[in-house]
């Protein structure tokens with residue numbers, strides 16, 4: 001395992017440092033490739049980080065592509081939509097001109113056609129992400145790699161770039177970048193806040209099957225992962 005844990009005094013300090021770290025990755029990728037793509041998580045944790053990153057004036061946002069690591073299969077007006085969160089918090093101010101590639105591609109279910117449509121949208125992504133920012137649930141899921149997910153084995157091994165997954169703990173059906181696609185990244189960051197998640201992370205870093213805590217698939221990938229944590 002190649003996991004570095006960084007702790008911050010509070011959410012503001014964490015958001016600032018994570019935004020600076022991701023911005024540096026974006027800048028380096030633009031310099032190397034002329035374009036930079038990032039994949040970010042939804043949920044409740046990243047709002048502050050999004051606001052800080054989106055205000056970064058020094059980046060050429062016209063060369064930045066933003067997508068999600070996973071999405072609930074709902075349209076972007078729905079309060080559960082991760083695209084809605086990204087639109088409202090990240091793609092504002094300087095970052096408003098970045099290109100956003102959504103994972104939800106219409107309809108009620110992420111059926112084969114829906115996933116094919118999403119995969120076609122993502123064909124514009126560069127080969128590597130400049131940065132992938134993951135979250136983690138207290139059940140040990142990350143992205144939409146949920147314990148008990150009906151396609152868990154495939155999402156952890158398939159090239160994707162996306163696959164649908166349904167799981168008891170997931171609420172609505174999900175679409176997620178697959179693990180192989182997520183791991184093609186210059187920087188992989190796991191953003192977790194609070195004591196409960198610190199304890200979940202301790203457990204995930206210990207022994208036990210990946211299926212019980214699928215975040216282990218990322219932690220054990222051999223790729224460097226940096227954890228950003230605050231109380």
Ligand SMILES: O=C(O)[C@H](O)[C@@H](O)[C@H](O)[C@H](O)COP(=O)(O)O
Pocket residue numbers: 041042043044045046069070071072082134135136137141142143144
């Ligand atoms: O769509 C989502 O729910 C996610 O992308 C998911 O993987 C999230 O990162 C974790 O569930 C943590 O969520 P919280 O930040 O809400 O605790």
